[in-house]
Structure formats: structure tokens, C-alpha cells
Amino acid sequence: MINWTLYKRGIQGSWKMLLIFAAVITMYFTVIVSMFDPALGSALNEFAKAMPELMAIVGMNPASAELVSFMEAYLYGFIMLVFPMLFCILSANKLIARHVDRGSMTYLLSAPVKRETVAFTQMKVMVTGLFALVLYATLLGIVNCEISFPGELDIGKFILLNIGVLCLQLFIGSICFLCSCIFNDSKYAVGVGAGIPALGFIVQMIANAGEKLENAKFATFFTLFDSNGIIAGEPGAIWGMVVLFAGAITLFAVSTVVFSKKDLHI
Amino acid sequence: MGVCEIQSLTRDYGNGRGVFDLSFSINQSEVFGFLGPNGAGKTTTIRHLMGFLKPEKGYCTIGGKDCWKDSADIQKTLGYIPGEMVFFDDMTGTEFLDFMSKYRKTKSNGRTKELLDRFELDPRSKLKKMSKGMKQKVGIVTAFMHDPEVLILDEPTSGLDPLMQNRFIELVLEEKAKGKTILMSSHMFEEVERTCDRVAIIKNGRLAALDSVETLKAAQAKKYVITLENEDAAAAFAEEGLRISGVTHNQVTVIVQNNIKELISVMNRYPVINIITPNQSLEEIFMQYYGGDRS
Numbered sequence: 292m293i294n295w296t297l298y299k300r301g302i303q304g305s306w307k308m309l310l311i312f313a314a315v316i317t318m319y320f321t322v323i324v325s326m327f328d329p330a331l332g333s334a335l336n337e338f339a340k341a342m343p344e345l346m347a348i349v350g351m352n353p354a355s356a357e358l359v360s361f362m363e364a365y366l367y368g369f370i371m372l373v374f375p376m377l378f379c380i381l382s383a384n385k386l387i388a389r390h391v392d393r394g395s396m397t398y399l400l401s402a403p404v405k406r407e408t409v410a411f412t413q414m415k416v417m418v419t420g421l422f423a424l425v426l427y428a429t430l431l432g433i434v435n436c437e438i439s440f441p442g443e444l445d446i447g448k449f450i451l452l453n454i455g456v457l458c459l460q461l462f463i464g465s466i467c468f469l470c471s472c473i474f475n476d477s478k479y480a481v482g483v484g485a486g487i488p489a490l491g492f493i494v495q496m497i498a499n500a501g502e503k504l505e506n507a508k509f510a511t512f513f514t515l516f517d518s519n520g521i522i523a524g525e526p527g528a529i530w531g532m533v534v535l536f537a538g539a540i541t542l543f544a545v546s547t548v549v550f551s552k553k554d555l556h557i
Numbered sequence: 558m559g560v561c562e563i564q565s566l567t568r569d570y571g572n573g574r575g576v577f578d579l580s581f582s583i584n585q586s587e588v589f590g591f592l593g594p595n596g597a598g599k600t601t602t603i604r605h606l607m608g609f610l611k612p613e614k615g616y617c618t619i620g621g622k623d624c625w626k627d628s629a630d631i632q633k634t635l636g637y638i639p640g641e642m643v644f645f646d647d648m649t650g651t652e653f654l655d656f657m658s659k660y661r662k663t664k665s666n667g668r669t670k671e672l673l674d675r676f677e678l679d680p681r682s683k684l685k686k687m688s689k690g691m692k693q694k695v696g697i698v699t700a701f702m703h704d705p706e707v708l709i710l711d712e713p714t715s716g717l718d719p720l721m722q723n724r725f726i727e728l729v730l731e732e733k734a735k736g737k738t739i740l741m742s743s744h745m746f747e748e749v750e751r752t753c754d755r756v757a758i759i760k761n762g763r764l765a766a767l768d769s770v771e772t773l774k775a776a777q778a779k780k781y782v783i784t785l786e787n788e789d790a791a792a793a794f795a796e797e798g799l800r801i802s803g804v805t806h807n808q809v810t811v812i813v814q815n816n817i818k819e820l821i822s823v824m825n826r827y828p829v830i831n832i833i834t835p836n837q838s839l840e841e842i843f844m845q846y847y848g849g850d851r852s
Contacts, residue, residue, distance in 0.1 A: 304647075315755040396644035398699070401607060402661045403633040557611040557639075 294404050294412045301416030305382060309420055312378050316428050319370045324435045329457035347499045358443040360434055360522055363452055367518045372492065375424050375460040380485040382420055386413035387550065388480035397557045408528050410550040414468055414543055421460050429453040452521050459516040459537040463488045465542035472550040559584045560707060560738040568601060576762040581660045583740055588733050590753035591742040591769070598762040599742045600640055603711050607637060619707055638713045642692040647793045650680025650695050652688065654702070657722050663703040675724060689716035695812070697725065707730065710741040714748060726751050738849035746796035780835055781820065786828040797823045
């Protein structure tokens with residue numbers, strides 16, 4: 292079901308992009324963690340108090356004095372949503388639709404390798420990249436906190452939070468991948484593949500902004516990733532993670548079937 | 558039962574484009590020419606054989622296996638030169654050949670080296686920077702390096718210089734002698750004439766002719782260029798009621814289908830200096846099918 296030569300090639304093609312995302316995440320993590328001040332309330336909390344609406348839109352609510360909640364509020368409401376999402380969009384397009392659009396898919400299919408295997412291998416490449424990115428963020432967060440504030444971070448909760456983000460990103464990735472398998476044209480694959488998650492994200496920002504528009508949260512799958520709930524250990528938040536994960540598996544399976552059955556004008 | 562069978566293959570793209578009720582079969586160790594103008598349906602047919610497209614009606618098989626359902630299985634012993642060479646840009650030729658042979662799980666043999674030498678190709682530069690001819694050579698090496706039993710070649714010599722075209726023809730003839738079955742689409746009539754046993758001509762997605770190269774050539778109306786003493790004689794000769802395709806100075810070009818005796822009797826009455834039968838190529842036969850005049 293997996294062609295290792297193709298997998299290796301995919302990883303080689305992704306690592307530069309991963310490095311850039313890792314660098315961006317490193318910068319944000321380092322800066323934000325350094326702003327944490329358990330005694331006085333952080334500078335960011337001052338911002339949040341000064342302009343609550345604006346900060347709420349980007350998912351940054353005033354956090355409690357706990358370090359894990361602080362990180363949840365300032366890193367897992369925007370940074371850890373947007374950057375891995377960008378990775379999914381770019382990666383999914385590059386792995387399938389671009390090859391079909393350009394015509395280089397010809398070579399992948401004029402070999403004794405099933406289409407299912409090609410799709411599954413490329414999916415594994417994307418999932419590996421995503422997993423590496425979230426794993427890196429997790430380790431980075433733990434190391435950063437342990438250096439600056441030894442013993443302050445609830446590591447168990449922090450890991451759970453990252454598993455939650457991974458489930459959400461897998462779901463986003465599966466949407467992008469499905470679009471990459473459906474459309475023969477790169478521009479449609481990116482347009483729709485990026486459009487759906489971006490729209491979902493915008494709706495969430497609207498829902499965050501005001502009480503009147505709060506019901507908008509039922510119109511976006513981002514609601515299933517309830518970072519506050521995960522930290523608080525709410526069962527509903529855990530179920531959200533499970534639903535996202537199951538959704539991702541389903542969409543990946545559908546992608547493989549779609550790619551195997553479709554006509555390719557290459 | 559041929560190695561490669563196409564049976565009532567139909568795919569309608571609308572506006573008369575596509576392929577319609579196409580049937581033919583290719584025998585073991587046969588080189589089969591597949592001709593037709595751009596947009597006639599050659600590439601569409603090949604895409605079906607490669608398992609890229611699912612037939613709307615009909616089916617095609619290679620080695621008895623269905624081209625759509627068993628494509629990965631068929632690909633084990635199939636070599637393909639696509640009509641358009643698109644590789645992975647960031648690789649060098651060497652990396653690409655290495656990738657393809659590992660991707661196919663081909664056991665390394667001396668074949669790749671032999672092919673590279675034959676086509677004088679140094680694959681170490683980036684694919685992106687390669688000329689059209691070099692890319693074409695990489696494509697040829699990729700198609701032949703795993704020593705396939707069946708070859709599908711979509712305009713295999715486009716971009717190659719005459720010397721390399723010649724080497725390619727030699728390669729095809731060698732493979733044929735080894736018992737390989739080859740389908741070749743081409744615009745290069747010389748390579749078709751030299752390599753193919755039979756030729757199918759496809760027009761607007763339908764089979765317009767299918768016959769041996771010899772028969773197709775024999776069926777062609779013959780052309781004779783007759784040189785007369787002077788222009789007046791030539792002009793009078795042209796008025797004799799023969800099928801004339803052109804008069805230039807003292808030369809008359811006559812087209813003869815079956816009435817060679819009539820031409821001889823007319824020639825007897827005129828001061829004929831010379832008579833030439835220009836070597837007619839498949840290209841001319843081909844053009845006749847499309848009603849186009851080639852001057």
C-alpha cells in the first residue's frame with residue numbers, strides 16, 4: 292500500500308517548507324512564552340484587557356495565571372491553527388493536483404504502482420509533515436517553558452492540547468487532500484482546498500467577536516477543536532477531537548477512492 | 558488474439574471530438590503505426606491503453622488484461638513514451654532515472670547504461686535545464702530501461718535530430734526482432750515506413766484505414782512527372798483528358814489510378830523526353846485521406 296521510493300521523494304520535497312514553518316513557530320513560541328509573568332499578569336493580558344474584542348477575534352482571551360492556559364490562549368487560537376493549515380494547503384496541492392495539472396503524474400502511473408498506492412503514499416507524506424510540525428511545536432513548547440519557568444507547565448494537558456491541534460489539522464489536511472484528488476487543475480484544488488478551511492476559520496473569528504454572532508460557531512468545524520475545553524478536561528472537547536480524527540480518516544479514504552476512479556487527461 | 562486489443566472503444570468529448578467505435582488489434586512482435594492529424598484521437602486512445610481513462614463503451618486489453626482494471630499489473634511489462642515530456646523539475650536526469658527504476662522496483666541491469674551510450678546522453682544536468690531533445694532522450698531511456706514486452710510510443714522522436722531519429726529506428730527494429738510488441742504514433746513518416754508492419758490511420762476519432770504499409774502504399778494513386786520537348790507540347794498534353802495535378806514549364810504531373818495504358822497511348826503521340834515516378838511517401842497517402850493538398 293505504500294511505495295517507499297515515492298515516500299522518500301515526498302519527504303525530500305517537503306523538508307524545506309517544513310523548516311520555514313518550524314522557524315516561524317519557533318519565533319512565536321519563544322517570544323510569547325517570554326511574555327508570561329505568573330506574578331503580575333503578562334503584557335499580553337494587558338492588551339487583552341485594553342481591547343478585548345480585537346484580541347478575541349484572533350482567539351486570544353485573557354488567560355488565567357496558569358502557563359498551559361496562557362499558551363493555549365496566545366498560541367493555540369491563531370498561530371498553531373494558521374501555520375499548519377498553510378502547510379496542509381501547500382503540501383496537498385503539491386503532492387497530487389500539481390502532478391496531474393503539469394502532467395508529471397504520467398510517470399507515477401506508467402509504472403506497476405496502483406493509483407491507490409500513489410494516493411496513499413502521498414497522503415502519508417503530508418501526514419508525516421503535519422505530525423512532525425506538531426511534534427516539534429510540542430517539544431519546543433515544553434523545552435521553552437522548562438527553561439524559562441521550570442515546573443510551571445502542566446505537560447500532560449499541554450500534550451493533550453497538541454493532540455487536539457493535530458486532530459484538527461489532520462481534518463483540514465484531509466479536506467485539502469480531497470480537493471487535490473478531485474480537481475485536475477491546480478488552481479481549483481488550491482482555491483477550494485484553501486477556501487473551505489479559510490472560510491471555517493473566518494466564521495470562527497466572527498463567532499469569537501461578539502455575543503450576538505456567537506451562534507455562528509455552529510457553522511464551522513473549528514468549533515470541534517475546543518482548546519479551552521481540552522485544558523479544562525471537558526468530555527465534550529475530547530469527543531470533538533475524536534470526531535475530527537474520524538472525519539479526517541473518512542475524507543482521506545474518500546480521496547484515495549476518488550483518485551483511483553477518476554479519468555486522468557495526462 | 559493479439560497482444561493488444563481495442564474493441565469498440567468509445568469516448569465522446571462532444572463536438573465530434575473523442576474516439577468512436579474504434580477497434581483494432583496488434584500482434585506479438587509487430588510494430589503498429591498509429592497515424593492521424595492532431596486532435597484525431599491518438600492520444601485519447603493511448604490514454605485508454607495506459608489506464609488513465611475509463612472507456613465509455615468498449616474495452617481494451619494488453620496481454621489479455623483489462624487496461625482500466627489491471628493497469629498496474631500491465632505496467633510491469635510495459636514501456637511508455639508520453640507525447641509530452643514533463644518530469645519532476647528539481648531532479649537531474651540521473652536522479653530521475655534512478656528514481657524511476659527504484660519506483661518500478663526494477664533490478665539494475667546494464668540496460669540503462671547501454672541506452673545512454675546509444676543516444677549519447679549525459680543525464681547529469683537538471684531536467685529543467687535540458688533541451689527538448691535531451692528530455693526526449695531521457696523519456697526514451699525511461700521507457701526502454703526495464704526491458705518491457707509491450708511498448709507504447711507517442712511521437713517518440715519529436716525533438717530528436719536526424720542522427721538520433723535513425724538510432725531510435727534501429728532500436729525499435731532490434732526490439733521487434735526480439736519479439737516485442739510496439740504501438741507507435743508518429744508524424745515522422747520515414748520512421749513509420751521503416752519500422753511498421755501495419756498502419757492504422759485515425760480521422761475524427763474513427764478508423765479511416767488499417768492495412769499493411771505495403772498495401773497502403775500500393776493503393777495510392779501513382780504520380781508520374783512527364784517532361785516534354787517544349788511548353789506548347791506540355792500544354793497540349795495537359796488537355797488530353799488525363800488527371801493532371803500540375804503543369805510547370807515543360808513538365809506535366811499526371812495522376813494514374815488504373816489507367817496506365819491510357820497514359821502510355823497518349824505519351825506515344827507526344828515528344829516525351831523523360832518520365833519520373835517520384836517516391837511517394839506515406840505522408841502523401843495520409844494527406845489523401847484528409848483531402849488536403851500537399852504542394
